[in-house]
Amino acid sequence: MKGSYIEEVKERAQELAEAVHTKSGGNAILLPVTKGFGVGEVQAMLEVGLTKVGESYAQEMLEKAEIITDDRLAWHMIGRIQRNKVRKLSETVDLWHSVDREELITEISKHKSDSKILIQVDMNDRYEQGGCSPENVPNLIEFASDIGVKVEGLMTIGVDQDIEATRNIFSELAKLSKRMGLKEISMGMSNDFEIAIDYGATILRVGRSIFGERAKK
């Protein structure tokens, strides 16, 4: 049906994915964030060839994953992780973005020893969205590697409404990632993904720019 919401969403996602590819020189991918939206939106992403999607809430991810069982789909957990949810999530999650402490790494490895993770870093210690301090990153990498968990990269969140602070954070995270010899840099959301590309992001977590505003919880 032309002009329908789902058609628009598919078009926007496709255009954005192409723009990201071009602007990053093939370095970055678009990760559609479907939290707050339904399985129709996830299905739509598959139909335009975007096989990785991000979710923030354990229960919501599990409910959707139960309905859409397409093997091509890879679920990324981008929200704060509670240790007691790890067991249930471990069969579904392909990449954990927001790992910020040893006990989580231990728990994740218990259920799947070669799990892939990103370490979430709080670059300026200013807000309550999780993340370890930059100083703690080497320890966590070593801790994970010792037990076989694969640290693929780092993840961070910019500062809402503050472009200068966000630039600083993205730039510092990219440097840290490089120093650590890591491949993935997950940063940038609807408000700041263009800045993130400039600083070398490899995974852009974008929800509203594709799907529109989420209903308030």
Ligand SMILES: *Cc1c(COP(=O)(O)O)cnc(C)c1O
């Ligand atoms: C919700 C969320 C996003 C996507 O945010 P939008 O503003 O919808 O693009 C990205 N990253 C994290 C960690 C989120 O919680």
